[in-house]
Amino acid sequence: xxxxLVPVHNExxxxxxxxxxxxxxxxxxxxxxxxxxxxxxxxxxxxxSEAIAMALxxxxxxVNSRNVGHARSVGASYLLGRGARxxxxxxxxxxxxxxxxxxxxAFNAExxxxxxxxxxxxxxxxDVQALYTASYQDRDGHRHIHGANLGVCAKAYRRVGxxxxxxxxxxxxxxxxxxxxxxxxxxxxxxxxxxxxxxxCRAQGGFSDYLKGLAQQLQS
Numbered sequence: 001x002x003x004x005l006v007p008v009h010n011e012x013x014x015x016x017x018x019x020x021x022x023x024x025x026x027x028x029x030x031x032x033x034x035x036x037x038x039x040x041x042x043x044x045x046x047x048x049s050e051a052i053a054m055a056l057x058x059x060x061x062x063v064n065s066r067n068v069g070h071a072r073s074v075g076a077s078y079l080l081g082r083g084a085r086x087x088x089x090x091x092x093x094x095x096x097x098x099x100x101x102x103x104x105x106a107f108n109a110e111x112x113x114x115x116x117x118x119x120x121x122x123x124x125x126x127d128v129q130a131l132y133t134a135s136y137q138d139r140d141g142h143r144h145i146h147g148a149n150l151g152v153c154a155k156a157y158r159r160v161g162x163x164x165x166x167x168x169x170x171x172x173x174x175x176x177x178x179x180x181x182x183x184x185x186x187x188x189x190x191x192x193x194x195x196x197x198x199x200x201c202r203a204q205g206g207f208s209d210y211l212k213g214l215a216q217q218l219q220s
Contacts, residue, residue: 002031002101003079004038004088007071007147011092012048014196015040019056021095030102037082040092041075043068049092068206069170072147073163080154087157089171091148093196103191104151110183111156113175114149115142116195116207124197124211131214138189146207147171149193156183168206 004022008015019038026036040053040060053060061078063071076087088104090096094116097103104112115138121129137144150171160177163170178185197211 001083002026002034002036002086002088002105003076003082003084004036004090004101005041005072005075005079006039006090006092007041007043007068007075008045008049008053008092009043009066009068010045010047010049012052015049015092016052016056018090018092018094018096019053019058021097022090022100023056023058024098025096025100025102028099028102030099030106036101037079037084039075039079041071043071065165067165067167068147069163069166069168072170073165076157076162080158085154087152087154089147089150089152090193091195093198094148095194096149097192100191100193107186107188109186110153111175111178111185112151112191113142113145113185113187114151114191114193115144115189116146116148117192118197119194121197123199125218127218128211128214131218132211135214138192140188140190142187142189144187145172145175146193146195148195148207149191150175152178156181159183 022038038058042050042060042062044064044066050060160181164173
């Protein structure tokens with residue numbers, strides 16, 4: 001079984017589109033009918049995120065930690081307990097491609113770090129866009145780590161102890177732990193995920209905060 005993990009904190013505006021894209025990826029013919037279980041971990045949600053997920057037939061778990069690392073860890077443990085051999089992670093403000101899961105598995109690696117692509121730059125200046133583009137490595141061999149586009153095999157995940165219960169950069173720490181363990185990691189731009197450049201961030205130190213930092217850099 002393939003497990004897909006989506007941590008969520010009040011994402012009623014975006015979660016429906018995200019989950020629909022994941023469910024499309026789960027039906028890719030290249031998976032040859034292997035079961036895919038999609039799990040939303042609702043972290044202190046007070047909006048309609050749960051109802052939207054359930055309407056799409058997606059299972060949910062609830063935590064109240066306001067800690068994305070804890071949410072990912074709980075979700076990963078659940079999926080592994082259900083028999084997942086591969087864990088794929090994305091975020092509720094992101095859209096995956098139809099071949100997202102198929103491509104992750106096709107690399108035959110222990111972990112796959114993909115890139116992200118911003119389509120809508122509303123609210124950001126052209127200078128911020130230019131600085132982001134100049135500093136982002138949208139190529140094979142990049143060194144970006146995104147919880148919105150990450151895959152890891154169950155064996156390697158267990159070997160390093162999984163996600164740490166951190167409020168930020170839990171994805172970075174997991175990949176660093178995997179590197180230290182000697183895991184076979186693919187750094188690819190061939191499996192992009194579309195993500196949001198919104199200002200209203202959900203996780204401290206996440207992608208939104210990174211973009212805010214670029215704007216501050218330009219003003220200094």
